[in-house]
Amino acid sequence: MPDDRIRRGPSRRQLLLGGAAAGAGAAVALGADRALASPGPTADTAGVNGDRVTPFHGPHQAGVTSSPGAHATYLAFDLLPATDRAGLERWLRLLSDDAARITQGRGALADLEPELAVRPAGLTATFGVGPAAVALAGAEAPAWLGPLPGYAIDRLEDRWSGGDLLVLLHGDDPTSISHLARMLVRDSRAYGELRWRQSGFRRAYGSDPQGTTMRNLFGQVDGSRNPGPGDPEFDAAVWARDDAPAWLAGGTSLVLRRIAMDLEGWDAVDVAGRENAVGRRLSDGAPLTGGGEHDDIDPEATGPNGFTVINPAAHAARARETDPARRIVRLSYSYDDDVEPGALDSLGRPAVSNVGLLFGSWQADVAAQYVPVQDRLAEADLMNTWTTPIGSAVFAVLPGCEQGGFVGETLF
Secondary structure, eight states: OOOHHHHHOOOHHHHHHHHHHHHHHHHHHHHHHHHHHOOOOOTTTTTTTTTOOOOOOSSSOHHHHSOOOSEEEEEEEEEOTTOOHHHHHHHHHHHHHHHHHHTTTOOOTTOSOGGGGSOOTTOEEEEEEOHHHHHHHTOOOOTTOSOOOOOTTOOOOGGGSOOSEEEEEEESOHHHHHHHHHHHHHHTTTTEEEEEEEEEEOSOTTSSOTTOOOBOTTSOBOOTTOOOTTSHHHHHHHSOOTTSOGGGTTOEEEEEEEEEEOHHHHHTSOHHHHHHHHSBOTTTOOBTTSSOTTSOOOTTOBOTTSSBSSOTTSHHHHHOOOOGGGOOEEEEEEEEOOOOTTOBOTTSSBOOOOEEEEEEEEESOIIIIIHHHHHHHHHSOGGGGTEEEEEEEEEEEOOOOOTTOOTTGGGO
């Protein structure tokens, strides 16, 4: 029979007096156990990503020109009634200053927890404005800046839609994102009220080789035909054009759609049915008409039965755009939130999941690029069976700024 004292563990006195020695022994044992299980990080690799810094200043905002981080948080604010033009300028100066410091691994002015800023892990902050903020600044708004057209598939909720000022934070460490988000919300108390906050994720840093296309929670490869920063197709699709207001030069636009996903309904569909709805193989994202992940689909290819291999209502067929100047650049993150009390799934049973996609897109002109795609998807897309847009917002994404300036200065 084992001794009761040993079974119960050490006493408080033993912990106080002998904790150092016991802790060292436990650490050695635990370390040996983990060493046998997996090699773990070495001194040469530990913390490398935590120290990674993405420059804040430049002609474009770094959150647009850098690769998406593993985590993202969107913050949308409504202007307070007392905020005037000078107040909006002070607000943008304050936000820019704190973001410029924390994204570089330094505490902000009056930062009470500067230790949380020292591992930015590629953290970026991207600022956008809605029509009310542009009007308050006295600037001309682009014609496309405003709510999207209404669609029959939408079930939009105010708590996920609209906003006068947007901040998108993305990076590979949720602690640094959380810290910057808190500082920016604190900065905003005198100027704006937080309207909504939405957070999402991708694979953790290092889980996939660099450049791997993300998968959403349906298991689909999401964004196979997406051009990357520095690609001529990216530049053609994203940056504001000559017909945009002068203050937007070097900027772009962001559409954010919160899309609820019916995982339980999707679970009831076999692989063939899923691939028919998508138009691509689930295993690797390649078109059903052949080729590799990054190849275009062939909507005209027919099979032995004489029908097209890819269903004309498949998502890939409806979202397809061949003109580079009319394409959008996707920026997607998954969300997996708490199930709301009393929620039911698509079969009328108590819901066990609340998941979906924070579908973002960059484009120079929302009306010319995003709306035509969304029109086609709303008209006929097999994926609408399992997806429901519940949030929608459009923002003009400001150009970057140089050292000593602030994001949004071109508005004034």
